Structures are given as structure tokens and as C-alpha cells.
Amino acid sequence: MRLQGRSAEIVELVLENTAEEFGRSGYAGLRVDEIAARSGVNKTTIYRRWPTKDDLVLAALHWISPYKHPPNTGSMREDLLAMLRGMAEAASTPKGLAIYRAIQIERAQPAFEPLLARLKVELLASRQAIFDRAMERGELPSWTDGALVGEVCFAAAFLRIVTVGQKLDESFMQALVDLIIAGAKNVTPRPKDGA
Amino acid sequence: MRLQGRSAEIVELVLENTAEEFGRSGYAGLRVDEIAARSGVNKTTIYRRWPTKDDLVLAALHWISPYKHPPNTGSMREDLLAMLRGMAEAASTPKGLAIYRAIQIERAQPAFEPLLARLKVELLASRQAIFDRAMERGELPSWTDGALVGEVCFAAAFLRIVTVGQKLDESFMQALVDLIIAGAKNVTPRPKDGA
Structure with a gap:
């Protein structure tokens, strides 16, 4: 599957979208299903890698961290x-x-x-x-x-x-x-x- | 008039209420008529001393400033x-x-x-x-x-x-x-x- 081969790119896209959405809506306003939709992946794809919203946001903030x-x-x-x-x-x-x-x-x-x-x-x-x-x-x-x-x-x-x-x-x-x-x-x- | 004699006290009460209301509602949410009502004075009494909302909030923040x-x-x-x-x-x-x-x-x-x-x-x-x-x-x-x-x-x-x-x-x-x-x-x- 094409998605499999592009998984590193997809990880980056999800993290980028998460960081951006966190900046726009804050922690409480951030919805994993919206991140999934914007990134063109299933919610389950996100939850497989980051089991909780905390894990996802932490990974995103870590990813953009200097x-x-x-x-x-x-x-x-x-x-x-x-x-x-x-x-x-x-x-x-x-x-x-x-x-x-x-x-x-x-x-x-x-x-x-x-x-x-x-x-x-x-x-x-x-x-x-x-x-x-x-x-x-x-x-x-x-x-x-x-x-x-x-x-x-x-x-x-x-x-x-x-x-x-x-x-x-x-x-x-x-x-x-x-x-x-x-x-x-x-x-x-x-x-x-x-x- | 009693109010005249107590004017220092009233000034302090208005400033105290302004500072407190600023902490609760922020600058945009602060309304001079509400401060007046809470302090038991007329809005014009406040505006006579502090012509603008800026003047009032600045005086209040200055009053409580360390x-x-x-x-x-x-x-x-x-x-x-x-x-x-x-x-x-x-x-x-x-x-x-x-x-x-x-x-x-x-x-x-x-x-x-x-x-x-x-x-x-x-x-x-x-x-x-x-x-x-x-x-x-x-x-x-x-x-x-x-x-x-x-x-x-x-x-x-x-x-x-x-x-x-x-x-x-x-x-x-x-x-x-x-x-x-x-x-x-x-x-x-x-x-x-x-x-």
C-alpha cells in the first residue's frame, strides 16, 4: 500500500497539523477526528500510533520543539x-x-x-x-x-x-x-x- | 456633604473595585457603570476624577502596584x-x-x-x-x-x-x-x- 511507504511523511503531516491546531484552538479545543480529517487519514491510524490525545499533542509539541x-x-x-x-x-x-x-x-x-x-x-x-x-x-x-x-x-x-x-x-x-x-x-x- | 468628607475613602473603594473587576473581566470586559454601581457612586463622579476608562484602570493598577x-x-x-x-x-x-x-x-x-x-x-x-x-x-x-x-x-x-x-x-x-x-x-x- 502506498500509505505504508509514505508513513514517515504522514507522521510529519499529522504532527504538523496537530501543532498548528493546538496553536489555534488550544488543548481543550483540539479534536483528534478533525486532525485526522485534515491529514487525510483515519482516526484509528492516529490512535494506533498515539493512543491518547495527550500522546498526540506531546509528540507534536516535541516535534516542533527547539x-x-x-x-x-x-x-x-x-x-x-x-x-x-x-x-x-x-x-x-x-x-x-x-x-x-x-x-x-x-x-x-x-x-x-x-x-x-x-x-x-x-x-x-x-x-x-x-x-x-x-x-x-x-x-x-x-x-x-x-x-x-x-x-x-x-x-x-x-x-x-x-x-x-x-x-x-x-x-x-x-x-x-x-x-x-x-x-x-x-x-x-x-x-x-x-x- | 458626607460624600465630600469621605472622598479619599471613596477613591480607594473605586480603585479597589476597578482592580478587582479588571482581574475578573479583563480590560475589554470592564465597565465603568458597573464599577460605579458597585462602589455606590454616580458614573459622573468617576468620570470627574478619571476622564477615561484608561485613566481609571491605570490609576487602579498603579494603586495596587508594588x-x-x-x-x-x-x-x-x-x-x-x-x-x-x-x-x-x-x-x-x-x-x-x-x-x-x-x-x-x-x-x-x-x-x-x-x-x-x-x-x-x-x-x-x-x-x-x-x-x-x-x-x-x-x-x-x-x-x-x-x-x-x-x-x-x-x-x-x-x-x-x-x-x-x-x-x-x-x-x-x-x-x-x-x-x-x-x-x-x-x-x-x-x-x-x-x-
Whole structure:
């Protein structure tokens, strides 16, 4: 069957349509049968590969995520810039920006929470890997709180893109990364809670 | 007239009701006649003091703003912590959080833009004053980009409160401020654009 041979293409089409529909209608408004119809496949074809709506939306958001292939350039500064440039690019089209905004708006929806939690684990792991390698290479002190440094760096970028609706320009990304790295290199270690 | 003598109280009541209604219904949904009715005053009483809906909403958001009286403690670290604690407190009630969220959601509304721009000018000036004084006292290099440092610091706090829905705890606020200050003190000056 022709469909069999084109299955990778069909997977991409379904994921693309899902991501786009998520950006337009949000999580609650997204209907698997509509995605199936728009993609020219049966609903069962979708459910065979992604048993639940959660699985489908997660796969779609993962597919379009700039963190899908976390950068590993050998330099913390370049890794962070690559992550930020990925965000900037992902949010540079109206479709991409709609998806970012939908993620933000959907946070309030209890039904979206389990999926958001899975996305977050992936995102945090991508960031943490950058700081772990930086500590191994001696670019950062061994006691660096990578979770905090990553949160602060990406919060500024996220807020600019999604909330303020501003583009991330190269000069902002570099100034942000340089500020964050200077902070991480020079901040005094904090006593552990309860220590 | 009794109303005359109680005018300060009435102003506060109108602003409180406006802020609350803004949190509940957003900018577009807020109706001055409803605020008047709830506050037990005539619509003309409101319009005499605040000629437009923009004026009223701006006054209300200013009235509840933690930046209304920017801190000036003599220490940059304490000033920043005071600003962050003000945000944390303002967002600690459901009503306060609703107002924060409404500001975020309303950003997309063209009608809200002029008002948001006025709020932003005030917020940025409050932050900038902290860094200007820090540079004067020699706590930061004279070429510090206070706008960037402030943006990065408050983005992380804002994102935690509004988007993630997490509380700002004291240990996070201190770690954030220490990271940002270490960055600002140690970052290498960037060449000016076009220089």
C-alpha cells in the first residue's frame, strides 16, 4: 500500500497539523477526528500510533520543539545561544508564536497539566545537560545551580517572546547569555537549606 | 456633604473595585457603570476624577502596584529583594494573582496597549532608579546596562508567579538576586552597537 511507504511523511503531516491546531484552538479545543480529517487519514491510524490525545499533542509539541536536539557545541556560551536561537526561530512565525502562546494560556487548564509536566521534564533536562557539561569542562564552579541559571536565562527570553511579543535579536541574546554566565561563574555558593 | 468628607475613602473603594473587576473581566470586559454601581457612586463622579476608562484602570493598577513606592534602602541587594517581595505579596492572593494574569492576557489587546505602555514606563523607571543609585555608590560598574539586568531579574520572578503559578519563596528570591548581581558586577562591557 502506498500509505505504508509514505508513513514517515504522514507522521510529519499529522504532527504538523496537530501543532498548528493546538496553536489555534488550544488543548481543550483540539479534536483528534478533525486532525485526522485534515491529514487525510483515519482516526484509528492516529490512535494506533498515539493512543491518547495527550500522546498526540506531546509528540507534536516535541516535534516542533527547539529542544528536540539539545545543542552540544563544546562551549556553554554557544550551547546557550543555540538554545535561544532555536526559541527565537520557533517563535518567529505567526504559527510558531501561536503555539508558544497556547502553551502559556493552557497552563491554567488542569487537563493540560500532565502533558505540560512531561514537556517540562524534557526541557529542564536539555538545559541541565548544558550546565553539567560546563561544570565537567571547568567552565562553571562544580556547585553551580544549573536549574536556577537555566530558569533565569530562559525566563527572560520566554517573557520577551511570548508575553511582550518582542523578537529576540542577536544582540539581546548575547548580552543575556554573557550576564548569566558572568553571574554563574562569580556568584558565591549558597548554604544548602537546613545546613 | 458626607460624600465630600469621605472622598479619599471613596477613591480607594473605586480603585479597589476597578482592580478587582479588571482581574475578573479583563480590560475589554470592564465597565465603568458597573464599577460605579458597585462602589455606590454616580458614573459622573468617576468620570470627574478619571476622564477615561484608561485613566481609571491605570490609576487602579498603579494603586495596587508594588512599584508605587520604589524601595530605597541604601543597598542594591535589599532594594531588589524589596521589589521582589512586593511582587510576591501582590500575587499571593487569588485577587492579586488574577490581576497579574489579566495584565498578561490583555497584552494581546490593542485597546490595552496605550495603558500598558504607561504602566511599563513607570515600572522601568522604578527599576532603573535602583541601578542608577547602585552605580553612583560604586556597587556596579558605571557602564552597567540596568535595563537588561532589571529585565532578566524580574522576568524570572514574573514567569514563576504568573505563568508557572508558583510562589516566590525567600530562598529563590535571594538566589536570583545574588546571581543577577554577580553577573552585573562581573560581565565584560559590550561594545555599543555600531561602535
